[in-house]
Amino acid sequence: MDRSHPSQWKYESPDIPGFHEVITPNNSPCRETWAFRLNLPKGQSHKLFHRQLELNAMVVTGQVHISHQTGRHTLNKHDSFYVPACQKVDLVATKDAVLYIGGAVYEGTGQFFTRTYDLTLPLGDIHQVHGNPPYQREVFMTLAQQDAGSRLICGITRGEPGKWTSWPPHQHSNDLEEIYCYFDIPSPQTAFHFSSREAGAFEHIHPVSTGDFVVIPEGYHPTCGMPGVLSCYFWIMAAFSKKSRRYDLAVNDPNFNL
16 A cells, blocks of 8 residues: 555544544654544543643534643633643533544644634634635634644634635645545535645545544645535644644645635
8 A cells, every 4th residue: 555645545434433543654644743533421531641742622513521730621622732741631522422533743842722712813823714606714823833833733624615725736745745634524415635746746635534543644635615614623733843833834726726
């Protein structure tokens, strides 16, 4: 199997209860990025801890109570938290819950925090709108570059029904790699993830629904929903160095730049 080819960049995350390691540098072409899924039925608990990775977790569905050395919190759909390596978070599901979790090597920068998903926030560092119709999308940063962190930047993107996101096609191959973790697209509803290592071309198109993860180790990666479907995903971006922990390094494909 040639994992470097875009046709191999889609991973199906498990929907059975438990903590699942979906994407790592050992099973993918990613060098710096990890993606996990935690399925926690109501009443069950999980201890989240990693010795090497900083983690940013987003509640896809349900509700969880979390306990950290700094206090206790209740997280609902699309709320999130960040935890550095070697710090424990205890989670208890008060409703059947699914969490997507991004990881990257922790290098001593970053401190625990939670973030409430709030689209009434004024536009700024956390709540953003990117692009223009028909490729306008709303972005909510679960871990912004302005937040203390080592390698990770993460967020939620929601497109418009049947419209494009991540357009114009762009790449940040020299500085960061990324994973798109799709949600709120129940099968048979479908969005489409376009992957290409070459400008002006689409090497492969992945149909994606809730639970599908697509790696972006390099190249261009626009998405589009089928008619009436929003392309929604939790994106996990890991920088190759602290210096490139920025989301303004993207280079647009000149063939499609608008």
